[in-house]
Amino acid sequence: MIIAVDAMGGDHGASAVCPGVIEACNRNSDLEIALIGDKTVIEPYLDKADGSVRSRIHVVHAEEVVDPNESPAKAIRCKKHSSMRIAMEMVRSGEAKGCVSSGSTGAIVAGGVLVVGRLKGIDRPGLGILLPTKKPVFLLDAGATVRCKPLNLVQFSLMGSVYMKDVEKLSSSPRVCLLSNGSEEIKGDDVIVAARERLRASDDLNFGGYVEANRVPMGDADVVVCDGFSGNVMLKSFEGLIKFCRGLVKETIQESWLAKAGALLLYPSMKRLGARVDYQRYGGSALMGVNGAVIKAHGRSKAPAIANAIGVAYSFVERNALERIREDIAQELEKVAAEETLC
Structure with missing residues (x-):
């Protein structure tokens, strides 16, 4: 299972995200991480990982970072080479099963809607924690x-x-x-x-x-x-x-x-x-209603919180929650359509 992780988001950036990624890989032997951000910043932090873990962490270089003070929708639309945008594009393309970021909440919601896309029948997404x-x-x-x-x-x-x-x-x-x-x-x-x-x-x-x-x-x-x-x-x-x-x-x-x-x-x-x-301990918030496992970690997250946020994404995918949500929403749409027909 591949999870894409934004290495540059949050208050601590790669100094917290990289150790958290290593910890998450130690917990789950079938987990692979696409770690996205500035390659020169990321790689020194990965030297502490043992060989079996390091082989499951794939660094994807990103030239840009979404700043929390930027307009969320504008940043997602314009910064196509940002670590957050690339992580979400990997979910949309199917290269990754889910993504994790501790960056701007507004940008994550905008990216979930504009890049990953809403589930069919969902009017608006919601952050669940x-x-x-x-x-x-x-x-x-x-x-x-x-x-x-x-x-x-x-x-x-x-x-x-x-x-x-x-x-x-x-x-x-x-x-x-x-x-x-x-x-x-x-x-x-x-x-x-x-x-x-x-x-x-x-x-x-x-x-x-x-x-x-x-x-x-x-x-x-x-x-x-x-x-x-x-x-x-x-x-x-x-x-x-x-x-x-x-x-x-x-x-x-x-x-x-x-x-x-x-x-x-x-x-x-x-x-x-x-x-x-x-x-x-709780890791992160799941952006519910989008077509993938998109997890928002707290902006102050350090390594343990990042590892737990990745664990939330892992569980979301492993337990097939997305398909269950699709089924329940489809049933609700059928009921609404039937009620409208009767009226």
Whole structure:
């Protein structure tokens, strides 16, 4: 299996991506990587790989890099020799089964639509990400489609359910809920209400109605569906709260020798807790609704997060999630066409 990886994206560029690629290849013996970027920058980092791993990493030279401050669509259209664009073209041509980048979110979404292409029947793509909650919760959309129609939310629900069943291997039928400002049916705007009625009529989903933001960390839903604006705000709130709590714990420990002594006893448990809420553990966001496994890694990703993002792409392909999404969307289109005929 070949996964194309943008070596130049993110805050750390090749210094994080290359070690992450090596780690991912060590984990999966059948994984090959097309590592795309400036060859002179990349190759020194690969000297640390042993022979069996190095032989599965193929460097593809790219002359350009997509800058996060550029217009996303313009950068994808104009910078045809950028590492991100080449990675996506490899997915479109079938040379690679998927691609990973920690570059600009906007450019990745634009590239997913303009280069890789949307799946037939998908109106808009959505970024799906696992949240560090009591149990894995898949949030969709986390920032790709800022303003949504009811159709978009229905399609996000179908894709999120497939992801949790086939990629995360959830043992039971995923409980899908719409993010709203209350659990009562009188809550929600016109878009949310219309999506709720369509989802309630679906036989393919375990639809659980509304979920409030304060219940998401408790695992009241397996899949939380919302527009990209709300989802991105929720995601950033999670990240900020986790960072705040870590800082607060450290400050409290420093207040007395007794707290310091207690912290030593609690250190193993606190270390495990820190790992549970570390964004690097979850790797990256899957751009759902495009014709390939396109994974957006966090911009701050270091080697472990890059390796995990590649693992997300690997699992997405290995478990045939794309074909399952195609099937579910095709069935939904057939139902909509039948309803329109009856009307």
